């Protein structure tokens with residue numbers, strides 16, 4: 001799906017509704033960590049309170065990066081490097097699981113969730129995932 005100003009607006013307002021629910025990110029990580037033993041292993045030593053804040057911030061930034069915002073693109077590049085082979089070494093398969101889990105959590109959290117909202121999240125987060133995967137090996 002192509003990312004348009006309309007899909008950005010649909011994403012932004014859904015993210016805002018989700019972030020009004022203090023359980024949103026906690027619910028996502030709970031689901032994600034129990035979804036696969038390797039995910040659990042990767043987060044073994046993580047301070048989850050910090051992690052939740054970082055993820056909140058990075059969702060907005062990915063949206064800005066889809067508009068070629070320079071600061072957001074630099075930040076996305078740093079997140080990508082952190083997840084690459086030489087650092088956290090996050091394999092490709094886990095990104096699809098990450099996205100499926102996120103969409104499931106949005107569905108449960110956003111009272112106005114519908115097909116359009118789903119597609120907007122999917123397209124914008126996939127932009128971030130695609131970028132992160134191009135940085136896996138370098």
Ligand code: HEM
Pocket residue numbers: 038039042043045046047051054055058059079082083088090094095098125128129132
């Ligand atoms: C587009 C998808 C993703 C985004 C936007 C994202 C975002 C982030 C951010 C912002 C951080 C903090 C970086 C820092 O401390 O400098 C982080 C750390 C981390 N992420 Fe991701 N992440 C994504 C996918 C994944 C996936 C698929 C996994 C698989 C297990 C994962 C595992 C981790 C781990 C283990 C850390 C480090 C936690 C620590 O410092 O202990 N991430 N992520």
